[in-house]
Amino acid sequence: MxxxxxxxxxxxxxxxxxxxxxxxxxxxxxxxxxxxxxxxxxxxxxxxxxxxxxxxxxxxxxxxxxxxxxxxxxxxxxxxxxxxxxxxxxxxxxxxxxxxxxxxxxxxxxxxxxxxxxxxxxxxxxxxxxxxxxxxxxxxxxxxxxxxxxxxxxxxxxxxxxxxxxxxxxxxxxxxxxxxxxxxxxxxxxxxxxxxxxxxxxxxxxxxTESMVPDYSRAGLVRQPSGTRLDAIAPSNSYETADGTFVIIAANQDTLFRRLCAAMDRPELADDVRYATHTARARHQDELDGLIGAWAKDLPPDDVVARCSAAGVVVGPVATVADVVTDExxxxxxxxxxxxxxxxxxxxxxxxxxxxxxxxxxxxxxxxxxxxxxxxxxxxxxxxxxxxxxxxxxxxxxxx
Missing domain, CATH: 3.40.50.10540 (Crotonobetainyl-coa:carnitine coa-transferase; domain 1)
Known part of the structure; x- marks a missing residue:
């Protein structure tokens, strides 16, 4: 050694x-x-x-x-x-x-x-x-x-x-x-x-604290708590699956979002003017989270992870320590x-x-x-x- x-x-x-x-x-x-x-x-x-x-x-x-x-x-x-x-x-x-x-x-x-x-x-x-x-x-x-x-x-x-x-x-x-x-x-x-x-x-x-200080310095923006997501970064959130457990899906880049749409069998969303760009998704974050949440809620967590992973989307389960100690x-x-x-x-x-x-x-x-x-x-x-x-x-x- x-x-x-x-x-x-x-x-x-x-x-x-x-x-x-x-x-x-x-x-x-x-x-x-x-x-x-x-x-x-x-x-x-x-x-x-x-x-x-x-x-x-x-x-x-x-x-x-x-x-x-x-x-x-x-x-x-x-x-x-x-x-x-x-x-x-x-x-x-x-x-x-x-x-x-x-x-x-x-x-x-x-x-x-x-x-x-x-x-x-x-x-x-x-x-x-x-x-x-x-x-x-x-x-x-x-x-x-x-x-x-x-x-x-x-x-x-x-x-x-x-x-x-x-x-x-x-x-x-x-x-x-x-x-x-x-x-x-x-x-x-x-x-x-x-x-x-x-x-x-x-x-x-x-x-x-990332951009918290410069955001306030230049725009007077005081970052607020945003629950399970980061405001204006969409989609990037935790979504409940069919068995009540959660997965994280992070597809806030345009290319990743297009891949997520394919994994959801909703390719048309990638070209929807409400979701096609990072800025547009930020403006419609609540609506977008609702769409993805409804899709994930009908599937077991392993299926959500498998579909997203196969499409090249950043995804992962929300693990407890019991999951961590057996993580491959x-x-x-x-x-x-x-x-x-x-x-x-x-x-x-x-x-x-x-x-x-x-x-x-x-x-x-x-x-x-x-x-x-x-x-x-x-x-x-x-x-x-x-x-x-x-x-x-x-x-x-x-x-x-």
Whole structure:
């Protein structure tokens, strides 16, 4: 098995919950040596998160801590800060997800870290970023999604905004942090200097709002929630089928719409002035959705998908996770892989590694270690030369 594209890159991950650990997970997936640092008396809450539990253990941790070595260290103590600086001196990246100013209060700001290691990249993931009037406030994904305008356009017109049953803002911030880290490492290869990567949940949510800002800037248009479709992009919607399940049909390009008309045995619709162009379909979106909806409602979902696929129309079922885990496409691409979770001593299915690299593919090597400090002896011995007696003394002092 390939060592991974980031083999030889060492990452120290400090902080808890989702966005920062997600960035660390992405780096670990591609071969980086990610060392997760937890406080001796305050484990990462993700260890118990997840909607399903077994023997008191949730499964959020299984995936987000995979491929990481876990140590304990009290960064609030002077001795703990000294040990962290020693670790940082040999690291490439530090990922932190505390409220801005926390590292500085501990004497671990970038000035001190970079003095110990001028090439160090410090990725800082927070609610609002390191600057601006709200920087010091705590921030969660739900509020970030709302502040950036993502929540407002969810749901149906006239109803309260809704959320996906996932922390999208955290995932976005983790991905942008990872992108920033890789960019900073490329820059370091040229200059030899590290830098700070400042990833905010709010910024990350704003970055994916497509044309919302320019549409408002030039036309005063405030995008509204549109339910299951995107207004003025037609047809692109979810349509109920004969058994009550839904499929997505996206045929908003002129060529794709013509193919859909053929699949529906309604070729004349492609030349109807109400539907022949993208602009015309936008004006008659409700009527068009009614026509397609009536057609889909008479057919089983497999028939709708088969007819559209044969015609070259973009189509797919609205899957539950029960459908996802048997999906032939995900299985063929190794996107559903077992994680051996030592906490329950069983294989737990989880998502595979993405993106997939042809020459140096990433891999899931192990699930999140079951207990804080699982790798204390290994990491402190390997990197700092501490013996068992040294670690025992540090543990007695509450440092590790």
């Amino acid at each position: 390939s060592a991974g594209a980031l083999d030889g890159i060492r990452v120290l991950e400090i902080g808890t919950l989702i966005a920062g650990p997600f960035a660390g997970r992405l780096l670990g997936d591609q071969g980086a040596d990610v060392i997760k640092v937890e406080a001796p008396d305050r484990p990462d809450p993700l260890r118990t998160w997840g909607q399903a539990h077994e023997d008191g253990r949730g499964f959020f941790w299984t995936v987000h801590a995979r491929n990481k070595r876990c140590i304990t260290l009290d960064l609030r103590s002077e001795r703990g800060q000294e040990l962290f600086l020693e670790l940082a001196a040999g690291a490439d990246v530090v990922v932190e997800s505390f409220r801005p100013g926390t590292l500085e209060r501990w004497g671990l700001g970038y000035d001190r870290l970079s003095a110990a290691n001028p090439g160090l990249v410090l990725a800082r993931v927070s609610g609002y970023g390191q600057t601006g009037p709200l920087a010091a406030q705590p921030g969660y994904a739900s509020v970030a999604e709302a502040r950036a305008g993502l929540r407002f356009v969810t749901g149906f017109p006239g109803q309260a905004p809704v959320r996906m049953a996932l922390s999208i803002g955290d995932s976005l911030a983790g991905m942008f942090a990872c992108q920033g880290i890789l960019t900073a490492l490329v820059a370091r290869a040229r200059t030899g200097q590290g830098q700070v990567v400042d990833a905010a949940l709010t910024d990350s949510c704003l970055a994916v 496409q995900f299985l063929a691409r190794d996107m559903l892989v077992p994680h051996h979770d030592l906490g329950v001593d069983a294989d737990v299915l989880g998502p595979g590694v993405t993106p997939q690299l042809s020459a140096t593919p990433g891999a899931v090597k192990w699930a999140g270690p079951p207990s804080p400090g699982s790798h204390n002896a290994e990491v402190y011995g390997e990197l700092l030369g501490l013996a068992d007696d040294d670690l025992a003394a540090l543990a007695a002092e509450g440092v590790v």
